[in-house]
């Protein structure tokens with residue numbers, strides 16, 4: 001009898017411990033991929049298609065939702081417009097959401113208000129009919145460089161303009177600067193240095209854990225819980241070959257994958273955005289609005305990659 005009670009107590013203790021370790025908010029993340037369909041591929045249609053297909057096939061294989069933010073300037077290449085627009089249709093027919101990231105990727109902190117608004121309008125000319133003929137709606141907009149105006153007046157004017165055009169702003173909470181690795185990676189691949197390119201690829205994958213950890217800790221510090229994260233990465237060659245491995249790392253941290261719509265149901269995303277300045281993730285914006293500090297610095301790219309010789313111009 002005594003033995004049984006002891007066993008019972010141990011079971012209760014284990015159960016209590018398990019419950020304590022299960023977060024009240026299970027981890028979730030919405031993947032968003034900017035500068036689509038394929039950044040810096042304005043000449044070669046084959047590369048453009050290959051990168052887009054690499055991203056799409058990775059997401060499909062992992063059965064993970066994602067929103068792709070498009071710069072339509074990339075479609076307007078003479079002699080390739082049909083081939084490039086077909087990539088947009090490919091994303092839509094596979095069930096993925098496309099979104100407006102402006103036509104030509106200007107910074108709202110540098111362009112005039114009129115220029116910036118014009119770039120938003122030009123940003124969905126090709127996509128919108130493709131979406132609508134499939135019974136879908138344009139919903140999301142993301143600021144290039146996350147810049148949303150240097151003064152409160154400009155910031156408010158842009159937000160009013162987006163609202164009039166029925167756009168919602170897609171925020172970002174996890175950003176481990178994939179583009180800084182991607183540029184070096186593509187350069188090495190083009191130069192035929194597969195060994196160093198592979199080391200950069202590994203270093204990039206190793207950036208994912210500290211990148212998420214920073215956002216998880218920041219969210220705890222600011223909100224007292226982990227909000228559904230919104231990851232920002234870009235439509236580049238590096239992600240087209242690593243996305244499945246990246247997703248595996250996120251799964252290992254306990255993440256499930258949700259749409260932008262689902263993630264933003266969390267009340268942390270309904271706060272009015274009053275941020276003025278350069279860039280800034282939603283966590284950084286929220287911290288500033290609440291007068292709080294994020295103690296963990298952003299992970300840095302390893303020095304050996306920064307020190308790699310740059311090609312002669």
Ligand SMILES: [Zn+2]
Pocket residue numbers: 034035101105143144145
């Ligand atoms: Zn961008």
